[in-house]
Amino acid sequence: EGVQPQDYTLIKMEVVPPFPSKLKALEGRRVFLAAATLRPETMYGQTNSWVLPDGKYGAYEINDTDVFIVTERAALNLAYQNLSRIPEKPTCLVELSGNDLIGLPLKSPLSLNEIIYSLPMLTILTDKGTGIVTSVPSDSPDDYMALHDLKSKPALRAKFNVKDEWIMPFEVIPIINIPEFGDKSAEKVCIDLKIKSQNEKDKLAEAKRLTYLRGFTEGTMLVGEYVGMKVQEAKPLIRNRLVQIGQAVMYSE
Numbered sequence: 001e002g003v004q005p006q007d008y009t010l011i012k013m014e015v016v017p018p019f020p021s022k023l024k025a026l027e028g029r030r031v032f033l034a035a036a037t038l039r040p041e042t043m044y045g046q047t048n049s050w051v052l053p054d055g056k057y058g059a060y061e062i063n064d065t066d067v068f069i070v071t072e073r074a075a076l077n078l079a080y081q082n083l084s085r086i087p088e089k090p091t092c093l094v095e096l097s098g099n100d101l102i103g104l105p106l107k108s109p110l111s112l113n114e115i116i117y118s119l120p121m122l123t124i125l126t127d128k129g130t131g132i133v134t135s136v137p138s139d140s141p142d143d144y145m146a147l148h149d150l151k152s153k154p155a156l157r158a159k160f161n162v163k164d165e166w167i168m169p170f171e172v173i174p175i176i177n178i179p180e181f182g183d184k185s186a187e188k189v190c191i192d193l194k195i196k197s198q199n200e201k202d203k204l205a206e207a208k209r210l211t212y213l214r215g216f217t218e219g220t221m222l223v224g225e226y227v228g229m230k231v232q233e234a235k236p237l238i239r240n241r242l243v244q245i246g247q248a249v250m251y252s253e
């Protein structure tokens with residue numbers, strides 16, 4: 001926990017019916033994986049969502065129609081931020097593990113890929129955000145390496161029952177140009193730093209440091225409603241629009 005509160009945008013990634021047996025009790029409701037992001041302007045480039053296979057999640061009633069799948073810790077925080085049907089009291093409809101969520105088809109706001117899938121990431125922290133992360137491999141080194149690991153390692157796919165069609169069709173999409181790093185900044189920096197896997201913590205921290213600030217201060221949007229605009233200016237506009245149309249909510253911790 002930092003000293004400063006962190007403000008996240010929670011992206012509502014809708015689970016596409018029909019639901020698998022573990023989620024059958026939720027039939028008739030709108031069910032979302034709620035992904036915490038600091039980069040709402042990158043949502044055009046989503047290729048999948050990430051869950052922790054051994055993580056504990058629950059399906060929580062947010063209001064009369066919507067259900068969010070998040071960690072219990074996040075559900076409690078949400079309940080104190082007016083995001084629970086019963087104020088200050090989370091209602092869990094179904095307990096789930098990350099493994100139950102792998103392979104769910106999702107429709108996610110602004111994504112150029114119409115349907116994306118939920119996949120395993122081993123470095124997700126359960127004490128940050130919602131425990132659900134949306135994947136933008138063009139601009140996030142963690143996402144790029146985790147997707148690269150799954151694409152290049154058949155044994156890893158087999159271990160988590162990941163089908164080829166949930167990953168192989170999904171390529172890195174150029175969405176932001178950074179003068180020094182080009183149109184796929186995360187891919188470039190991971191290659192330059194010779195990062196081998198999602199587990200190379202120190203190198204990935206360096207990759208994030210290199211791309212994060214530059215992306216914000218010098219990046220230009222290559223796609224979407226604000227194409228040509230600086231990331232710095234587009235970011236609040238995109239975030240506010242997503243919240244206004246009900247496809248995202250703000251969350252702080």
Ligand code: A2H
Nearest residue numbers: 036037038039042124125128129131133134135136139140
């Ligand atoms: B970001 P901070 Cl394009 N465990 O969103 C691990 N990582 C998590 C997480 C968790 N429980 N919850 C959120 N995150 C990720 C987009 C993105 C992000 C881009 C580039 C950089 C980036 C797409 N993934 O983050 O420690 C989420 O990934 C770089 C730090 O609170 C979230 O934003 O600063 C970010 O980490 C929040 O990390």
